[in-house]
Amino acid sequence: MAKKSIDKWQFGDFQTPENLAKEVIETLKRNHAIQPDVIIEPSCGKGAFIRAAACGFSGSKILGFDINDQYVAEANSSVNGFFSSNEIQINQSDFFDTNWEYLIKNLPGYILILGNPPWVTSSELGLLNSKNLPAKSNFQNRRGIEAITGLGNFDISEWMLLRYVDWLSNRQGMIAILCKYSVARKVMRQIRQGRVTQFSGYIYLIDAKIHFGASVDACLFVLTVDIKHSGYEVYERLDLKQASYVIDDRDGFIVKNVDAYEKWKHLVGQDPHYIWRSGAKHDCSDVMELELVGNYLRNGLGELVDLESNYLYPLLKSSDIGNRRVKLNRRMVLMTQKSVGEDTSSISENAPKTWRYLSEHSSYLEKRASSIYKNKPPFSVFGVGEYTFTEWKIAISGLYKKLNFVVVGPINDRPVVFDDTVYFLSFYSAEEAEFIYKLVSSKPASELLESMIFWDEKRPITSEILRRLSFKALAQELAIEEQYFHWIQAISKSSQGQLKLRIAERNLAYLARQKDDVKKAGCI
Ligand SMILES: C[S@@+](CC[C@H](N)C(=O)[O-])C[C@H]1O[C@@H](n2cnc3c(N)ncnc32)[C@H](O)[C@@H]1O
Secondary structure: OOHHHHHHHHOOOOOOOHHHHHHHHHHHHHHHOOOOOEEEEOOOOOOHHHHHHHHHOOOOEEEEEEOOHHHHHHHHHHHOOOOOOOEEEEEEOOHHHOOHHHHHHOOOOOEEEEEOOOOOEHHHHHHOOOOOOOOHHHHHHOOOHHHHHHOOOOEHHHHHHHHHHHHOOOOOEEEEEEEEHHHHHHHHHHHHHHOOOOOEEEEEEEEHHHHHOOOOEEEEEEEEOOOOOOOEEEEOOOOOOOOOEEEEEEOOEEEOOHHHHHHHHHHEOOOOOOOOEEOEEOOOHHHHEEEEEOOEEEEOOOOEEOOOOOOEEEEEOHHHHHOOOOOOOOEEEEOOOOOOOOOOOOHHHHOHHHHHHHHHOHHHHHOOOOHHHOOOOOOOOEOOOHHHHOOEEEEEEOOOOOOOOEEEOOEOOEOOEEEOOEEEEEEOOHHHHHHHHHHHOOHHHHHHHHHHOOOOOOOOOOHHHHOOEOHHHHHHHOOOHHHHHHHHHOEEEOOOOOEEEOHHHOOHHHHHHOHHHHHHOOOO
16 A cells, blocks of 8 residues: 555544535634634644634634644645734644643633544554554543543543543533544543533534445534533534534433434333344354355355255354345354254264264364353354243344334244344244334334434343333333233243243234233233
8 A cells, every 4th residue: 555545544634615614613713603712723734724713713822733844844834924813832742642631721801622533443553553542641641531441442532532522621612523423422422421621512414425435324523511401512514503403311321312202202111022132142143153155055165065954054144134035045054052052062963974074174163262152162153041942033234224024034043143243133923023123123213212312332232222112101002001911921931040931822813812911910
């Protein structure tokens, strides 16, 4: 890779277009009516925000900094002699070596921290072997930072934003920066958890594809020291005066749309009868997943394989579920266990060819790094239980950016197994699956789930979010609670705590006759 592009990468270098910087300043003036005494652009690049700020805020002192001396020179010559009503100083400086506390302490009045910090993550910098990172000791000692390091990867802009937040503790000011929408939410969480100074938050969504050619959800993130409201207002565009919705904490988690959540929060609740699970995990697709090639099976190593059918199941992946391709499978998966930790030695008797295949490829399976496989029977899989092998399921991909539930039945009389990016509920009958599908795809369910899902997350849909939906409450909302009680009456807990449907009770007509008994049993 050319040196120039490596530098662009490691310095997260996406210069803000002039018109976007101007629009940002207009938004701050129109919606926030500020007149800052001092404006700081901590990584000003070629100076788009310096020029826009000088045009918009006459009389403000403007301080710009950037690590790149060519940019600093360019920014300086672009302002020299043009903005007589502003004192402007632009200097070369590495953000991580600058004594910001000293600088800020000596600045009077209302401070606006403005700009567009580097768009790069710590893991990308690791790949590039770059030193453009906060010093480790300083970094790890920071309040609230454990949460970031715990993730293993963090956006440099997130770290910088938390520093800006610290600079404004105990003084008047505003932060207005362009960043990923996900970074704004992480900072919001950090402020709430660990910071003494609280802020009002505003998020103006911008189209990063148009402005920066970047495929990421981005925003102008504004934090003001005055606390006007606890939630963070979200504006769909920079030119809007009215927020479209408000993000806030509700019941221990951050919800995307407070009004929609409040409308449907009576549908939130644990449902012990229908538990969302994630698909199976084996971490060795080359050996465990087999492509159907005519009458043959081919593994990921390109070998044609002949195996007994008893441990093979049709596999559907996120892409199949997301695209509703559920009638046919392209792959089979070896499910070596019926429950986590089950002894696998019986495979040698039940399916000698499968046992030989697994033994011959044991080196691939033994290489699996995750600690979950340590001290477990050979060829173990995870995310497996009685629920894996029921014939009927409702599935949704955690990766797709759509609430797209689908009923999945057996393929060639075999229950379907999903990969671990799919979430599903399991049922023993098509009727029950269809009934729950009606609930989960209803308008109230969609609106409640939508109010909690941030679609820009890598995995926007999680089992944690899905599990917040109470099917009982939903059935009551849709006035079909009797059917719900019929079905749960038909479920009994096995000794292992797995949910099991009594075969004799599968029939809806039969269940309808049990209505009164259910009531008497105190389920209603
Ligand atoms: C996303 S660009 C934005 C530039 C400018 N703020 C704008 O809006 O056009 C990020 C800038 O951060 C600068 N930068 C990267 N690492 C830095 C560091 N450690 N200290 C100071 N500036 C840095 C880059 O040189 C680049 O100009």
